[in-house]
Every structure is written in structure tokens, then in C-alpha cells.
Amino acid sequence: MSHPHRSGCPINLTLELLGDRWSLIVLRDVMFGGRRHYRELLNQSEEGIASNVLADRLKRLLANDLLSRVDDPSHKQKGVYSLTEPSIQLVPLLAQMGAWGRRHTPTTPELAIRAELLEAGGPAMWEAFMDELRAIHLGAPPPARSVSAELRAAFEKALAEA
Amino acid sequence: MSHPHRSGCPINLTLELLGDRWSLIVLRDVMFGGRRHYRELLNQSEEGIASNVLADRLKRLLANDLLSRVDDPSHKQKGVYSLTEPSIQLVPLLAQMGAWGRRHTPTTPELAIRAELLEAGGPAMWEAFMDELRAIHLGAPPPARSVSAELRAAFEKALAEA
DNA sequence: CAATCTGATTGCAATTTGCAAGCAGTTGAT
DNA sequence: ATCAACTGCTTGCAAATTGCAATCAGATTG
Numbered sequence: 190m191s192h193p194h195r196s197g198c199p200i201n202l203t204l205e206l207l208g209d210r211w212s213l214i215v216l217r218d219v220m221f222g223g224r225r226h227y228r229e230l231l232n233q234s235e236e237g238i239a240s241n242v243l244a245d246r247l248k249r250l251l252a253n254d255l256l257s258r259v260d261d262p263s264h265k266q267k268g269v270y271s272l273t274e275p276s277i278q279l280v281p282l283l284a285q286m287g288a289w290g291r292r293h294t295p296t297t298p299e300l301a302i303r304a305e306l307l308e309a310g311g312p313a314m315w316e317a318f319m320d321e322l323r324a325i326h327l328g329a330p331p332p333a334r335s336v337s338a339e340l341r342a343a344f345e346k347a348l349a350e351a
Numbered sequence: 352m353s354h355p356h357r358s359g360c361p362i363n364l365t366l367e368l369l370g371d372r373w374s375l376i377v378l379r380d381v382m383f384g385g386r387r388h389y390r391e392l393l394n395q396s397e398e399g400i401a402s403n404v405l406a407d408r409l410k411r412l413l414a415n416d417l418l419s420r421v422d423d424p425s426h427k428q429k430g431v432y433s434l435t436e437p438s439i440q441l442v443p444l445l446a447q448m449g450a451w452g453r454r455h456t457p458t459t460p461e462l463a464i465r466a467e468l469l470e471a472g473g474p475a476m477w478e479a480f481m482d483e484l485r486a487i488h489l490g491a492p493p494p495a496r497s498v499s500a501e502l503r504a505a506f507e508k509a510l511a512e513a
Numbered sequence: 514c515a516a517t518c519t520g521a522t523t524g525c526a527a528t529t530t531g532c533a534a535g536c537a538g539t540t541g542a543t
Numbered sequence: 544a545t546c547a548a549c550t551g552c553t554t555g556c557a558a559a560t561t562g563c564a565a566t567c568a569g570a571t572t573g
Contacts, residue, residue, distance in 0.1 A: 197459025236360075528560080
């Protein structure tokens with residue numbers, strides 16, 4: 190079957206799953222960008238992922254239970270991709286990545302707003318966001334707080350000011 | 352010169368720097384494993400990095416200010432690699448990676464101990480560890496708390512119990 | 514029935530990876 | 544003084560991965 194693992198170190202195993210240039214981009218777009226279909230991920234990707242790479246990454250993420258897929262009732266070829274509990278729990282990791290990137294890389298100010306807000310919100314905000322994602326992607330009861338609305342509002346405010 | 356960035360998104364830019372299978376492994380070994388020389392990184396690597404890949408990654412990490420290098424006075428061919436302030440600030444990111452990996456990948460119990468302790472310690476422990484790394488790698492005054500000693504003790508206790 | 518949209522696949526060149534061997538200089542023991 | 548071991552690092556090469564453009568068959572829409 191597939192190759193064995195390089196080691197049993199948690200950091201290494203996480204890297205084996207997500208340590209490439211595209212997997213986390215796809216998950217980010219599903220998580221923060223609300224992309225649920227192949228075409229949305231392909232065409233509305235800021236970074237311009239190639240279709241074969243997207244197909245491959247979706248396959249791998251599905252195989253590793255980081256995404257799930259169901260048929261879209263409105264179109265017999267469409268699939269709807271959803272986050273899973275493991276990928277929802279990547280929120281703190283992505284928040285830290287955003288926070289680090291904002292400080293140490295040449296980010297675009299508008300795109301950095303969300304990272305800044307998410308860092309300032311801290312673990313309480315991350316938990317609220319995870320609850321919201323569980324409602325959207327896993328059918329859990331909707332929480333009171335909508336972090337995605339907060340992020341969107343902050344992003345649009347930043348856009349308007351620029 | 353070099354290629355332009357794919358986008359100004361903080362997560363993407365972090366991925367462009369660190370989104371490969373080896374860069375964070377090298378930084379992890381310097382940070383948690385106390386590796387400071389090329390040979391230490393090459394031979395004591397749990398995952399078995401190839402020498403040409405290690406050479407390339409060290410070059411890239413140096414170029415991106417995630418490592419620094421000075422000559423070793425004890426040996427005219429040796430270099431000593433040190434973390435920089437940006438890479439020291441990766442501690443929270445690596446802590447989150449370890450915490451996620453411990454929950455969602457088949458980690459080795461002994462190797463998971465440090466991740467568990469680091470997660471339980473939370474931001475206070477991370478800050479203390481960063482201060483310790485600043486002392487070791489940047490020549491800052493030594494802090495009172497030694498997180499590396501705590502991690503080592505926990506690791507060896509786990510080894511002894513197994 | 515024709516145009517468009519769907520999620521992909523294919524062919525191909527370029528890059529990256531993994532593996533083994535090798536290299537010039539340095540050190541330390543005899 | 545000699546020699547084996549060690550230093551960081553390069554080279555050659557096959558295999559795998561990536562990036563890009565074109566293409567595909569089925570589904571839907573006008």
C-alpha cells in the first residue's frame with residue numbers, strides 16, 4: 190500500500206499530511222472563504238491553483254478525513270465539500286499561521302485584517318469560530334456568535350477605508 | 352531575481368516560506384533537539400533527511416532570516432546555526448502543530464509527551480520557552496524558568512515508564 | 514439542439530526529491 | 544609525520560511531484 194511514516198513525531202506527522210504548498214490553501218478557502226465546490230476553489234482561488242493539483246489535493250484531503258463530500262442535489266455532477274471535525278480543529282493552527290505571517294512576511298494590509306482580528310480574539314474567538322463551522326459543515330446547532338460575520342465586516346471595512 | 356508571491360495572504364506567505372516537508376523539521380530539531388551543526392541535523396534526524404536537501408534547506412532558511420550561522424571557533428569547518436527572532440516566534444505555531452498532530456495522527460506515545468506538555472502549559476509556557484531560546488540563540492539574559500528542562504524531564508520520565 | 518457549465522483527466526516539460534557516492538579541508542590519535 | 548575519522552557540502556542520477564494548457568464526457572440551460 191502506501192509508504193510508512195517517517196517518524197511518530199506529532200509535528201512530523203502533521204507535516205506529512207499538510208506540509209505542502211496547497212493543502213492548507215484549499216482548507217483555508219473552505220474555512221474562511223466559504224468555498225464548497227470544485228469550481229469555486231479553482232476559479233476564486235487568490236493563488237491560482239491548477240486543476241490537476243486541486244483534484245489531487247481534494248482526493249488526498251478526502252482520504253485523510255480532512256474533508257468530506259456529498260453530491261449536490263441541484264446538479265448531478267456537483268459535489269459539496271465540507272470540513273470535518275479534524276479540519277475544524279485546525280482553526281488554532283491557521284490562526285497562528287496568520288498571526289506569524291502578518292508579522293514576518295510582506296502581507297497585503299486588507300488580507301492581513303482577518304489574521305489580526307483572529308489573533309486579537311484569541312482562543313475564545315477560535316472556539317466560537319469552530320462552533321460556527323460545526324454548525325455549517327457538520328449540522329450542529331447554530332451558535333449565538335458569528336465569527337465569520339465579524340471577519341467579513343472587518344474585511345469590508347478595511348476595503349472601504351482603502 | 353526570484354519569483355513573485357502567489358498572494359499577499361498571511362497564511363499563503365507563511366506557506367511559501369515553510370510549506371514543505373523539511374523546513375519545519377529542521378527548525379524543530381534546532382529548537383527542541385538542540386541541534387546546532389550540520390552533522391547533528393543530518394545524522395540525529397529522526398526522519399532521515401538527505402544531505403543535499405538539508406544543505407538546500409539551511410541555505411533557504413538562512414536567506415529568509417529563519418536561521419543564522421556563525422563559524423565555530425573550535426573547528427574551522429564547522430558552522431553553528433542559531434534561531435532568529437522570527438523563528439523563535441514560531442513556537443506557538445509548532446505547539447499548535449504538535450497539539451493537532453497528537454490528536455489526529457498516529458503518534459508515538461513517547462514523542463507525543465512533549466507536545467502534550469507544551470499544549471497543557473499554554474501561552475505562558477510558550478513565552479517562557481521563547482525567552483529561554485532567546486537566551487540560548489540570541490544571547491539574551493537567561494530566564495528563571497527552563498522549559499527545555501521541563502520537556503526533557505517529562506520525556507525521560509515517559510521513556511523510563513515504557 | 515447548441516452553448517455553457519460541471520468535475521475532473523491527460524500530455525508534457527520543469528522542478529523537486531531521495532539516495533549514494535564523492536570531495537577538499539580539518540582534526541586528533543599514534 | 545601519518546593516517547583514519549570527521550567537517551560541511553556537492554555531484555550524478557533516477558523517480559516522483561508540480562505547473563501549465565488542452566481536453567473530456569456528462570449535465571444543464573437557453
